[in-house]
Amino acid sequence: MTPTRLGFKGPDAPALLEQQGLRIPTLPNRVVHWQATEPWGSGRCLRQGSTEFLVELDTRTAPQLSLNTPLPRAWTLVRSDHSLVLEGSAWRQSLPRICSFDFDRLRDEPDLVVMTLMAGISVTVIREPPGAANPSTDMALRLWCDASFSIYLQECLRSLGESR
Amino acid sequence: MPAGNWRRPAYYSTAPNDAQSLTAQQAIEEEVYSVRNAAGLIDVSTLGKIELMGRDAGLLLDRVYVGMVSNLQAGRTRYAVMLDEAGTVIDDGVVSRIADGRFYITTTTGGSTAIYRELQRRAAEWQLDCTLHNLTGHLAAMNLAGPLSRDILAHCTDIPLDDAAFPYLAMREGNVAGAAARIARVGFVGELGFEIHVPFDRAQAVWSELMLAGTGAGLRPFGVEAQRILRLEKGHIIVGQDTDGVTNPFEAGLGRMVRKDKGFFIGQRSLSILEKRGDRQRLIGFSLHTPQAQRSDSSLAESSLAIKDGHIIGRITSIAHSATLDRTIGLALLTPDHAIAGNNVRFRDDAGVMHVATLVAPPFYDAGNARQRPGLAQGTGT
Numbered sequence: 001m002t003p004t005r006l007g008f009k010g011p012d013a014p015a016l017l018e019q020q021g022l023r024i025p026t027l028p029n030r031v032v033h034w035q036a037t038e039p040w041g042s043g044r045c046l047r048q049g050s051t052e053f054l055v056e057l058d059t060r061t062a063p064q065l066s067l068n069t070p071l072p073r074a075w076t077l078v079r080s081d082h083s084l085v086l087e088g089s090a091w092r093q094s095l096p097r098i099c100s101f102d103f104d105r106l107r108d109e110p111d112l113v114v115m116t117l118m119a120g121i122s123v124t125v126i127r128e129p130p131g132a133a134n135p136s137t138d139m140a141l142r143l144w145c146d147a148s149f150s151i152y153l154q155e156c157l158r159s160l161g162e163s164r
Numbered sequence: 165m166p167a168g169n170w171r172r173p174a175y176y177s178t179a180p181n182d183a184q185s186l187t188a189q190q191a192i193e194e195e196v197y198s199v200r201n202a203a204g205l206i207d208v209s210t211l212g213k214i215e216l217m218g219r220d221a222g223l224l225l226d227r228v229y230v231g232m233v234s235n236l237q238a239g240r241t242r243y244a245v246m247l248d249e250a251g252t253v254i255d256d257g258v259v260s261r262i263a264d265g266r267f268y269i270t271t272t273t274g275g276s277t278a279i280y281r282e283l284q285r286r287a288a289e290w291q292l293d294c295t296l297h298n299l300t301g302h303l304a305a306m307n308l309a310g311p312l313s314r315d316i317l318a319h320c321t322d323i324p325l326d327d328a329a330f331p332y333l334a335m336r337e338g339n340v341a342g343a344a345a346r347i348a349r350v351g352f353v354g355e356l357g358f359e360i361h362v363p364f365d366r367a368q369a370v371w372s373e374l375m376l377a378g379t380g381a382g383l384r385p386f387g388v389e390a391q392r393i394l395r396l397e398k399g400h401i402i403v404g405q406d407t408d409g410v411t412n413p414f415e416a417g418l419g420r421m422v423r424k425d426k427g428f429f430i431g432q433r434s435l436s437i438l439e440k441r442g443d444r445q446r447l448i449g450f451s452l453h454t455p456q457a458q459r460s461d462s463s464l465a466e467s468s469l470a471i472k473d474g475h476i477i478g479r480i481t482s483i484a485h486s487a488t489l490d491r492t493i494g495l496a497l498l499t500p501d502h503a504i505a506g507n508n509v510r511f512r513d514d515a516g517v518m519h520v521a522t523l524v525a526p527p528f529y530d531a532g533n534a535r536q537r538p539g540l541a542q543g544t545g546t
Contacts, residue, residue, distance in 0.1 A: 010295045077215065078303060147364045
């Protein structure tokens with residue numbers, strides 16, 4: 001299922017999301033994972049810096065934001081990032097060839113949002129939480145990148161896998 | 165062909181519903197013909213796209229562009245030019261005012277990342293209430309241009325498109341082929357045109373629906389090469405090609421854009437010095453009149469030198485054969501005392517052959533802008 005992505009930005013963005021009854025990360029560069037029972041259903045909310053949020057919902061339908069109490073400095077933004085999930089164990093050996101970040105750090109800080117370069121392009125990376133969607137015991141990563149670079153990144157990752 | 169971090173189609177070698185492949189020159193000429201006489205659709209997604217929000221968004225733009233932006237009304241657009249501290253033209257694009265405290269700008273393809281960073285840095289340095297969002301990779305953009313573009317677009321949107329509801333240089337938000345879209349009625353290629361911005365993941369569907377809607381009207385996709393000819397006919401410059409690392413707006417023929425009476429803007433102090441010093445070069449159009457040179461295979465090219473009495477007096481920045489005008493035209497940066505419309509200059513090609521050209525004040529095509537505003541006047545076509 002194609003997830004729905006929304007961006008929120010601005011000094012009042014945290015308040016806007018909290019007004020909707022949503023759990024948001026209290027610290028910058030952290031993620032919270034939403035369950036199906038939460039107001040907008042299952043998904044994840046990434047806090048990228050102090051006033052920017054990427055919300056990804058595991059449904060096709062974007063929620064209708066309440067506009068009864070609009071906040072002057074919070075804006076909803078188009079987010080067309082490409083996302084993909086790296087599973088298995090092979091990426092741990094090959095990823096350092098295209099990215100300098102040590103993703104083992106996510107074992108100790110599973111809610112960390114990593115913004116780094118991978119094969120020369122900007123990516124946002126989180127640890128995929130273990131669960132029904134990710135039954136493997138290996139740590140899985142969820143990545144987002146500029147959609148216009150998605151083919152390039154996928155080719156790089158694929159060639160990494162083939163060249164092992 | 166490379167375009168910043170991406171690749172763009174130079175031309176489409178096969179016409180729609182036509183199994184026969186075309187040569188590059190045939191394809192480009194047919195694409196130009198379609199835009200001038202029916203309609204064409206070009207992918208312009210590589211343009212930088214930045215949204216600015218907050219009380220000081222207009223102020224930030226006033227300080228980074230040479231013109232006035234903060235007085236734009238919501239739903240209107242304006243062409244804007246950006247300088248560096250030395251007064252050199254570094255970027256241009258279209259500014260749209262979406263609402264109070266909310267602007268949307270486009271930048272050149274090559275400048276998108278640098279301009280976004282610079283705007284962020286300036287907003288922080290000046291402590292402005294302005295939040296920026298780089299939409300370059302989030303939105304795709306396509307330009308539907310040509311005399312039949314409005315009729316084609318009307319099949320795919322419920323936004324009123326008549327001149328009263330959607331005048332020249334207006335911007336509207338709505339749905340196009342089911343996708344949330346921002347549409348600006350602007351025209352880089354010099355025809356009635358609509359620049360349509362949609363979420364990246366909807367772009368293919370919107371493109372396909374527009375192409376389908378335009379099948380009977382002769383709509384065809386066009387590439388960068390046709391766009392370069394079309395904009396050259398119109399005399400629109402490409403920053404970085406028709407300007408160099410020292411060209412100021414007066415030299416590039418953009419002096420009318422400079423609002424000296426407004427408050428501070430980047431490059432303002434340098435411009436006041438440069439204006440007193442006078443131009444070192446000036447951009448001007450030219451038209452070749454040597455019959456054998458009126459061909460696309462002319463050996464003159466960008467950077468070919470203009471020579472007088474054995475001295476270099478300038479160089480070609482753009483050159484193309486215009487089938488519409490049936491002659492080879494171009495732009496050149498010349499020393500000011502030689503950049504006089506009506507004068508003849510001689511350009512030397514790589515083989516040492518000299519080609520005589522007459523200097524012309526651009527545009528070469530539709531000087532009255534009637535083609536872009538067909539509701540106001542009847543265009544003559546040239």
